[in-house]
Amino acid sequence: MKFDGIKKRFFIKNKLLKKGIRNILSQNSIINKEFAISNLRRLYYLALIAAPMSLINIIKFLFFIGVESREEILWRSGIIAAHSTIVATAIMLGAISSHMLNKEKLNILSAIAVKFFAIAFILIIGAVIVTLDQLVTSNITPFLIACTVTALVFIIRPIVSIPIYLAAYIIYDLLLRLTQRNKVILASNQVNGITIIGIGICLSIILWKNNINNLVQRRYIEQQKKKLEELNAELEYKNKKLEHLAACDSMTGLLNRREFERIVSHELSRMRRYEYTSCVIIVDIDFFKKVNDEYGHPAGDELLRQFSFILKSELREFDIVGRWGGEEFIILLPDVSVFDGRKVAERLRQVIEKYNFTINGRVVKITASFGVAELSYEETEAFNKCYDRADKALYMAKKSGRNCVKVIW
Known part of the structure; x- marks a missing residue:
């Protein structure tokens, strides 16, 4: 009996949550605004971290990494150029996101455009750095980092995240072929790239669902709080009315x-x-x-x-x-x-x-x-x-x- 009661409560709670999610999903303007603000904030903090980290990498490659062969020279120059691009783009995106967050009225379409630009840049720069790394190593960690960062930082609808990561994989695969001549390593990196894309999609979907659930719960709490405030106001009004009735003559309104x-x-x-x-x-x-x-x-x-x-x-x-x-x-x-x-x-x-x-x-x-x-x-x-x-x-x-x-x- 106790188990049945717990099961029933869980079923009711789950049903209410699903209903709340459907209601939220039907209100696209609410989702777009909430998530646009959240994405801009996350982008701002990401830019604050990415710019100095890439700057440190540039300094390291300029002064502390020696190169000898033609491939190594090309690799170092390409990495420095890539990280310089990251620094410049991070500063630009940080400034844009800060400006948009400080505006009285947020332009949702502009915020969405900035988000997709940032996602595309991160995924492409990750693929570019992996391509450059193939000159000296078979490592594909930068692409893994790029996919993980975009999945964990940005809130993306599943219906959008899947084609984004598939497109990123195509770019990754095409660029990889330019510098990786070893067919075995190429095949291995291609397979690993599919796994990385799968991880990115999975993390993105999980983050989306968690944020939707949080939004539903927050809206529910706000609604309950509003109802409680209305009930308290009504109760206060009735208490004052009772106090008035207890203190005043009902006919004249004067004190009794x-x-x-x-x-x-x-x-x-x-x-x-x-x-x-x-x-x-x-x-x-x-x-x-x-x-x-x-x-x-x-x-x-x-x-x-x-x-x-x-x-x-x-x-x-x-x-x-x-x-x-x-x-x-x-x-x-x-x-x-x-x-x-x-x-x-x-x-x-x-x-x-x-x-x-x-x-x-x-x-x-x-x-x-x-x-x-x-x-x-x-x-x-x-x-x-x-x-x-x-x-x-x-x-x-x-x-x-x-x-x-x-x-x-």
Whole structure:
């Protein structure tokens, strides 16, 4: 059973990977761009290595390798010329690849052209050096190096790499015949050349497949990361929404009683620290029951929303407004004296009295009563005592005929 489970997971993973590869392969522009950038980077670093190495070989052949026969002289001159060409070409390709990588927008076709030029040059120069080596030795290592380097450095599609290496073998075979007169050695090198080409094709295909798999996995990780970010954003939004629902009155959007008391507690801590007093105002809509009776409860709810909007818009941004219950509201004015708090309450009263509330297309006029009291940090149970005083002041306002402001100093 355990083996079956492992087999099943492997099958699913393999199926998803194949699906991802098919999706990637169908998006040629993505592959071309990703691999073009990768090939240019690899070419740049290859050029940095190839130029000084060939320069060292030139110096070695010029000053440290002695020659006597005509073939050896021709061999040394040819090798020096070949490595000089490598130095010049490496510098040129390094500069081109660096320039293309630093451009804001990469020209994909140009990058592909540079890649194929580099591959062709490496394979041909490898075949040329082998041809020159046949003057003094049967060694074909340069062609092996050329095929291995192109296979391992450059990412080439299998459908393209196969004809490239076959063409390289034809050039290798034709050039080899020019300098290798020994038929046995020639035949041996030809056979070994086929093996080398096979190695090049095999390595190229393996590298292509590995890079495709890496691209699929990277894209999959990016997609999963994006989904996770979207889920986190959605979760954060929902958490904020839940926090808002927990802290605010669903009808008016003002703070609910529990959240208002929490903020007041926090404000009292600040008041003790910086030694200032604040002011609490309790507001009650006059004859609100008549509105419900005459226009219905939905109309009453709409009036509460408009009333809440007025309170919020007429106060400072950092003033705290909450719905205490029913048609009763409560306001905390931080760092405001009772004297100034009374002025604020009076201004609110006048605004409400003049405001045209619109209910079902009809204008409704209402008034409100206000009770004001000081919130002092020096008292024990400061908010409860302040609330009692403000509530008594509100009661006095109602007893005095409503639509007025009363203060208990």
